[in-house]
Amino acid sequence: MPRIRNRWSHDDENPGSMFHELVVLPTLNPDIARPEYHNTTGPVIYPQPRSQQLANGILMTSGSTLSSGEQPQGHVAVLPPESLSTTSVVDEPANKDDDRLFYLEVTLERIEQTFTTRGPGKPKIITENKLGPKLALLKLSRAEIVREIYSVHGLEDRYVAGPVAGPPFRISCKGFTGGQKKAPTIRLNDEWSTMIDRLSTSKSSVDTVQIILAMKDLEPYKDHKRAASPDPLEETTYGTNVPSKDSYSAVQRAIGHKITQLKSDWPCAKHGQCYIDTDGEHIALSRFRLNAWASAMAGDKNLLSTDPPPHELLLEWRGSRSVDVPTPKPRGRQGPHLISASASGGSDIGTIFATIATPFVKSLASMAVASLAPTSPSSSHRLSSPPPAFEDELTSCLTAFASARKLSITAISSAQEGLEGAAYTPDIMGEVLPTRIQELTGLAEGHAIALHKFAREWCGKVDAKRARRA
Numbered sequence: 001m002p003r004i005r006n007r008w009s010h011d012d013e014n015p016g017s018m019f020h021e022l023v024v025l026p027t028l029n030p031d032i033a034r035p036e037y038h039n040t041t042g043p044v045i046y047p048q049p050r051s052q053q054l055a056n057g058i059l060m061t062s063g064s065t066l067s068s069g070e071q072p073q074g075h076v077a078v079l080p081p082e083s084l085s086t087t088s089v090v091d092e093p094a095n096k097d098d099d100r101l102f103y104l105e106v107t108l109e110r111i112e113q114t115f116t117t118r119g120p121g122k123p124k125i126i127t128e129n130k131l132g133p134k135l136a137l138l139k140l141s142r143a144e145i146v147r148e149i150y151s152v153h154g155l156e157d158r159y160v161a162g163p164v165a166g167p168p169f170r171i172s173c174k175g176f177t178g179g180q181k182k183a184p185t186i187r188l189n190d191e192w193s194t195m196i197d198r199l200s201t202s203k204s205s206v207d208t209v210q211i212i213l214a215m216k217d218l219e220p221y222k223d224h225k226r227a228a229s230p231d232p233l234e235e236t237t238y239g240t241n242v243p244s245k246d247s248y249s250a251v252q253r254a255i256g257h258k259i260t261q262l263k264s265d266w267p268c269a270k271h272g273q274c275y276i277d278t279d280g281e282h283i284a285l286s287r288f289r290l291n292a293w294a295s296a297m298a299g300d301k302n303l304l305s306t307d308p309p310p311h312e313l314l315l316e317w318r319g320s321r322s323v324d325v326p327t328p329k330p331r332g333r334q335g336p337h338l339i340s341a342s343a344s345g346g347s348d349i350g351t352i353f354a355t356i357a358t359p360f361v362k363s364l365a366s367m368a369v370a371s372l373a374p375t376s377p378s379s380s381h382r383l384s385s386p387p388p389a390f391e392d393e394l395t396s397c398l399t400a401f402a403s404a405r406k407l408s409i410t411a412i413s414s415a416q417e418g419l420e421g422a423a424y425t426p427d428i429m430g431e432v433l434p435t436r437i438q439e440l441t442g443l444a445e446g447h448a449i450a451l452h453k454f455a456r457e458w459c460g461k462v463d464a465k466r467a468r469r470a
Helices: 018-028 050-056 142-152 189-200 250-265 287-299 311-319 349-372 390-405 409-421 434-441 445-469
Strands: 102-112 124-135 165-173 185-188 208-214 272-276 282-284
Touching (some): 102 142, 142 165, 185 189, 250 287, 282 311, 287 311, 287 409, 409 434
Antiparallel strands (some): 165 185, 165 208
16 A cells, blocks of 8 residues: 655645645644644545545645635545524434324233142133224323223223232333344333333334233232212122122022021021921021922922921931931940940840840841842843933933032032033033033133043043934
8 A cells, every 4th residue: 555645845746645634734734734724623524535626626835825715626525604593413303202102902811720630730821912093192190000000901900000000011112132032121101101111213214013911810809899889779790709789680689589598497506597397406507408308399389488498308318317316426435335234124034135136137128128129130230310311411410410420419509500501512622621510600710620520520421321222
């Protein structure tokens, strides 16, 4: 690379190096320095290279003079300070436009428990995406933007925004680094103020903001306030769990009325509620027995609350009494001891012999009856009950489930109504998730899971019966 010669006189046509023209000559020899470089207030204009000056025909030679208003040749024209624009060379950031509108796109994340043949599986995240209206986000506070997020998915009546912080949500838009996976989480007012500053500097083409909200984070922000009825004598109808007579069917209301009558007609000073027969026997009336008795009364208008319960209920209750005659507790290794002769006032040999011989005599009698009974030509194993008709499968399955889980008739009747409304059968209940069964039946979560498993096993048994009878 050839070495550049620097200029040290007016006659030298060599423009020299930039450093020489800008620094050396104005400092050490200002007489030969170019006049435009003495201006310390305006912008410094660099000279054009010699080849460009020769090509443009503007090379300044020795002895050249400048007329009034002319600029020195060989250089880019230097504007006087008064003609310079007041606009800065560096672009200033645009002012924040508070009226700028953004679409609000809200993604709601729900966690759903999955189930496999071996039990509960890995939870799955289900997303629901909805687009809201255009909003002036730069004018909204943190609490206001949270309410707008709720309203997109219809949650504004169920959840509220925290007074100081929360609920947390993630926000992103086009041009932000990280995308939705690494989107910043907004919880505090200061974090939202920072996000407003970032949104104000985004490109004008950005008109949509993505919000990600997780349902698991909304539990602490539930709105527990209920709107009171203006009339104190009316029932409160607002809310999801407010008791109301309209929440129960006509059959359920009739059963509840019958239960009230039974409690009034069958009190017991010892046990609270009992059915007392003509012999003075007490049969405790639990809530399950009251439900069964009241259901029978609701189905038979001729059955009054003062009448005895149906015969089949009495047989069932007497087989599992809840008020039994107290028996002596076992003592020692040999069980309860016999009452001594001195305590009874004497020894009765005949009574003791009868007590010992009675079980032996009953055993002999049962063996004799069995030997005299005619033998069945069928196989030794007991035949199973016939499978139910296809249209009765749901009723039979729910009845068996209620018997196994000790559920009330009212709960099973309500569950059957929900399942029949959705055209569910036992084989379908074994294939859907327990959460769906819980929504249709209104059962507790544990009962819904048990019904899901029970329906699958019940269908297997019914299919086996049909295969044997085919």
